[in-house]
Amino acid sequence: MQYHEAKLLTTAASQNQWPETDYPEIVFAGRSNAGKSTLINALVNRKNLAYSGKTPGKTRLLNFFLIDNRVVFTDAPGYGYAAGNTSSAAAFGKLIDPYFAKRRQLKGMVLVLDARREPNDDDITMVEYGRAAKLSVIVACTKADKLSRNVLLANMKKNAEILGIPVRSMVPCASLKKEGMDALWEMIDRTIETDKA
Numbered sequence: 001m002q003y004h005e006a007k008l009l010t011t012a013a014s015q016n017q018w019p020e021t022d023y024p025e026i027v028f029a030g031r032s033n034a035g036k037s038t039l040i041n042a043l044v045n046r047k048n049l050a051y052s053g054k055t056p057g058k059t060r061l062l063n064f065f066l067i068d069n070r071v072v073f074t075d076a077p078g079y080g081y082a083a084g085n086t087s088s089a090a091a092f093g094k095l096i097d098p099y100f101a102k103r104r105q106l107k108g109m110v111l112v113l114d115a116r117r118e119p120n121d122d123d124i125t126m127v128e129y130g131r132a133a134k135l136s137v138i139v140a141c142t143k144a145d146k147l148s149r150n151v152l153l154a155n156m157k158k159n160a161e162i163l164g165i166p167v168r169s170m171v172p173c174a175s176l177k178k179e180g181m182d183a184l185w186e187m188i189d190r191t192i193e194t195d196k197a
């Protein structure tokens with residue numbers, strides 16, 4: 001397991017609070033409970049950098065983390081949580097629309113998807129937001145440990161079709177076991193090394 005430096009740069013409710021940095025940025029988005037916080041923690045080998053569990057979908061803030069002094073991970077609020085004051089991806093998208101539209105250094109999106117579930121309209125909308133902002137879209141298929149290899153591969157193929165992305169943009173992840181992290185890092189590295197036109 002690689003060592004990673006990771007620190008919270010800032011928590012932003014609006015554009016004037018975004019950190020002024022030149023590091024390439026990757027935004028993490030996903031339905032509440034998809035495993036986004038657990039994934040971010042596993043990627044940087046931390047227990048509690050991004051808060052997991054407890055109050056899904058509650059926060060409306062963007063959390064900016066500086067990783068290894070070379071890339072910023074932006075943790076977006078979870079969307080589509082049924083029970084509570086949370087919003088659909090469309091409403092959520094509007095809320096963070098300025099971030100997608102104006103954040104120059106934003107290069108990629110990791111869409112966090114529970115490998116056991118089909119993407120819903122919210123997930124599809126998020127991919128469209130990513131495309132509109134000309135981001136590389138990587139899909140992290142979490143909780144892969146809960147499926148057999150065959151079912152996992154079948155789901156990934158089907159879900160890639162639903163989202164309209166190639167299967168090679170997907171990475172199976174078992175975050176609690178730290179599986180899939182090297183493959184995901186490779187895709188993130190490739191994304192931040194590619195200059196966005």
Ligand SMILES: Nc1nc2c(ncn2[C@@H]2O[C@H](COP(=O)(O)OP(=O)(O)O)[C@@H](O)[C@H]2O)c(=O)[nH]1
Pocket residue numbers: 030031032033034035036037038039051052053054056057078112142143144145146173174175176177
């Ligand atoms: N088995 C398994 N459980 C996971 C995995 N990732 C997340 N979870 C569990 O799924 C629940 C939601 O995870 P969390 O990271 O809080 O989801 P978030 O709302 O998307 O941030 C928690 O109980 C996690 O322990 C995984 O890869 N495998």
Ligand SMILES: [Mg+2]
Pocket residue numbers: 036037038051052053056078
């Ligand atoms: Mg979370």
